[in-house]
Amino acid sequence: MPELPEVEVTRRGIEPYVAGRRVERVDVRTRALRWPVPADFASTLGKKRVRKVERRGKYLLFEIEDGWFIVHLGMTGTLRVLPHTAEPPAPAKHDHIDWIFDEFILRFRDPRRFGAVLWHPRDAGDVLDHPLLATLGVEPFAPEFTGALMHRRTRGRKVSVKQALLAGDIVVGVGNIYASESLFRAGIRPTTPAGRVSLARYDLLATAVRATLAAAIDKGGSTLRDFVGSNGESGYFQLDYFVYDRAGLPCRVCGTPIKQIVQGQRSTYFCPHCQR
DNA sequence: TCCATCACCTGAGCGC
DNA sequence: TGCGCTCAGGTGATGG
Structure with missing residues (x-):
């Protein structure tokens, strides 16, 4: 059940792989997460390069050229880095989304589907203005938290x-x-x-x-x-x-x-x- | 505005 | 062994 430490550990594990790398393809097998994955999510992200991965609260923010995709792990969500070989590991029952890069696959698994994968275009403003993020409290490691x-x-x-x-x-x-x-x-x-x-x-x-x-x-x-x-x-x-x-x-x-x-x-x- | 409760969801664990 | 029930919990929505 991911809380902030688990999300941060995930971010630190993922960023070295994805930062600066281009998403070749996105496979969305399940759109029915906590909120529906946008219908055009795969086409929006295809061939885009990930700049960096940040965290706000328990949300992971993947910045690409024209926006951010936001991932929340919910109760049972995980993001795993898998090798992208000729025969990559077949998705299991609860493996809902794959981001396929040239040398690896980033796979989102969430049995209870309390997690979320969302898209925030850059022309809608800064990602921190997203309705889910705008009302959050301060970060526990920020100097403002006293x-x-x-x-x-x-x-x-x-x-x-x-x-x-x-x-x-x-x-x-x-x-x-x-x-x-x-x-x-x-x-x-x-x-x-x-x-x-x-x-x-x-x-x-x-x-x-x-x-x-x-x-x-x-x-x-x-x-x-x-x-x-x-x-x-x-x-x-x-x-x-x-x-x-x-x-x-x-x-x-x-x-x-x-x-x-x-x-x-x-x-x-x-x-x-x-x-x- | 504050607070309590509900809903979403599935697997693990337990009793029968 | 199998069935049914309860519990786990992040967080937005709803109603008092």
């Missing part, structure tokens, strides 16, 4: 601090796993109303979010069920979880059993002793 920002943006809000972190309108890229992990590192109980968390504790949380995401990127992301990086290898960050998916197991710090609750129809894990 405890003061979180503190200011949550005054008067009754929603829990965990749900405020997940919402994506303050800071992007923190999904369910890393929200639980970051709150543990900051010592903040996930159920605390966002509007009642002090500035000092938001400073801790901002530091914890950055540290958690950076550690996950270093380890190649997490591998829960479906995620593998662009080379098909698994990440290892799940071995370092303090609380996520550890209900009933002893806290790695104090030994108290980890609790699991549901917030906003999502599982939350926390240590009732370390997080107050």
